[in-house]
Amino acid sequence: MTETEEETVELLTEWPPPDYEADLSDYHKDEEYQRPQVKRRRVTCDLPTADLSLARWLRRQLPDLRLKYGFDGVKNPKTLLNLSSETEEGRRHLESELRILQQDTRFEVDPKYYYILSTFYDRLHDLEKALEFSLKSLALHNLCPDALSAMLVGDYLEKLRTLNEEEKISIWLYSKLKKEKCMKTQTQPISYDRKVVSLEYCDVSAEQFQGFCKSKVPVLFLNVPNPCKNDWTREFLKSTIGECKFDVKKPVKCSTEWAGLETEGSKLVSDFLESFDGDNSDREYLFDWSLPLHGPALHEDFTVPEIVADNYLTRTSRESLYNQSWPSLFISRAGTNSGLHIDAFGSHFWMYLVSGEKKWTFYPSEAPSAPCSRTAWTQCSDRAPSPLCPATASV
Numbered sequence: 001m002t003e004t005e006e007e008t009v010e011l012l013t014e015w016p017p018p019d020y021e022a023d024l025s026d027y028h029k030d031e032e033y034q035r036p037q038v039k040r041r042r043v044t045c046d047l048p049t050a051d052l053s054l055a056r057w058l059r060r061q062l063p064d065l066r067l068k069y070g071f072d073g074v075k076n077p078k079t080l081l082n083l084s085s086e087t088e089e090g091r092r093h094l095e096s097e098l099r100i101l102q103q104d105t106r107f108e109v110d111p112k113y114y115y116i117l118s119t120f121y122d123r124l125h126d127l128e129k130a131l132e133f134s135l136k137s138l139a140l141h142n143l144c145p146d147a148l149s150a151m152l153v154g155d156y157l158e159k160l161r162t163l164n165e166e167e168k169i170s171i172w173l174y175s176k177l178k179k180e181k182c183m184k185t186q187t188q189p190i191s192y193d194r195k196v197v198s199l200e201y202c203d204v205s206a207e208q209f210q211g212f213c214k215s216k217v218p219v220l221f222l223n224v225p226n227p228c229k230n231d232w233t234r235e236f237l238k239s240t241i242g243e244c245k246f247d248v249k250k251p252v253k254c255s256t257e258w259a260g261l262e263t264e265g266s267k268l269v270s271d272f273l274e275s276f277d278g279d280n281s282d283r284e285y286l287f288d289w290s291l292p293l294h295g296p297a298l299h300e301d302f303t304v305p306e307i308v309a310d311n312y313l314t315r316t317s318r319e320s321l322y323n324q325s326w327p328s329l330f331i332s333r334a335g336t337n338s339g340l341h342i343d344a345f346g347s348h349f350w351m352y353l354v355s356g357e358k359k360w361t362f363y364p365s366e367a368p369s370a371p372c373s374r375t376a377w378t379q380c381s382d383r384a385p386s387p388l389c390p391a392t393a394s395v
Ligand SMILES: O=C(O)CCC(=O)C(=O)O
Pocket: 288, 330, 337, 338, 343, 349, 393
């Protein structure tokens, strides 16, 4: 980050607090909380974004909100922020802050001011106003979204390199709002007749498979040649990745995190695998755990099936995000699930079921508001169904 970029960055120091629960119970004793500290250096518009304002407010209000709404034991700070913004109290806070912000006339030509207004309208679900202010912010940055979206990927990436953080977050917000509008206004889909097709792996050519990808038809491949050199028993997994630690994910009701999963500490893979013998109903998930990055010994044992080997992300530069992340591993006890989600970049996705049973439910991505699901069940044929259900995935 250059010095100029750094100067424009507002550091959100309020949320989450360092020691979250303890911190909140100490709130009334601590004068510091009355005057939240935002470290800034020479920024033009110093008003808080909706999330920053909400975080400051929530530090005081959370005990009362928990009493009233419960929030089902949710601990994740981002989920709490999202849930509280939807409460009557949260909306009132946002509306009154927004009124104050709009009376401020100091920043009429400052793109950051309009970005901030847009974040409030976004939180309040006033999509039209959010878009209006977001567009104004981009215009003041001399950025034209239509011209940006018409660019070739390479040119766009070049352009991004010339932008500072403030400009990038403005583009991000505008794109998100546009996407949301598109999803909400799309009423009748052209055709959702995309039944899952089951095909013998060996009968499908790469070209045919690309055709399915283009038309977004989910495919269940049968009799895929075994991509694992060894039998991935629990003992084998322990001997290759048992000593590795991973972040334990758990499905949490009401969570607004990725696929409704929240991180609950970390664990050794061997301890996790051994816990399957016990009689517990823990819904712990080793989820999307990168084999190249975290488990190279197991990665060596796996050959990505040829038909899905052309992974766009491996064509980015080595230091790019996700360049080396896949294939990744999923393991859980029977009955564990992740929630409905659209993958990052809206990318295509595949999984190979090594052992156990797994159920996937697909919805047409064009109409998330009117889902009609398609389900694919699969069961590993070379082994009796077991509570162990690892799979390897790549985009
Ligand atoms: O298997 C799962 O629980 C979800 C996998 C998935 O869709 C993903 O990681 O994006």
